[in-house]
Amino acid sequence: xxxxxxxxxxxxxxxxxxxxxxxxxxxxxxxxxxxxxxxxxxxxxxxxxxxxxxxxxxxxxxxxxxxxxxxxxxxxxxxxxxxxxx
Numbered sequence: 001x002x003x004x005x006x007x008x009x010x011x012x013x014x015x016x017x018x019x020x021x022x023x024x025x026x027x028x029x030x031x032x033x034x035x036x037x038x039x040x041x042x043x044x045x046x047x048x049x050x051x052x053x054x055x056x057x058x059x060x061x062x063x064x065x066x067x068x069x070x071x072x073x074x075x076x077x078x079x080x081x082x083x084x085x086x
Contacts, residue, residue: 063069 060069
């Protein structure tokens with residue numbers, strides 16, 4: 001049986017560190033990727049604005065631009081109270 005001293009050629013105390021470094025470098029070169037499933041794409045398509053809602057929003061925009069839109073302060077305050085008291 002041979003006993004090798006501390007100067008053994010097959011002993012490398014930094015071997016684990018070198019392996020970790022090379023594994024890290026391999027991961028650094030990878031790019032991020034994103035895949036959107038067909039179900040998610042279908043949900044995005046279904047989120048189109050409903051024509052009635054679009055007409056309602058346009059009506060409000062026109063009223064605001066022309067200065068005819070009136071704010072009911074009491075109704076707004078009541079909705080805020082209802083929201084925050086839940």
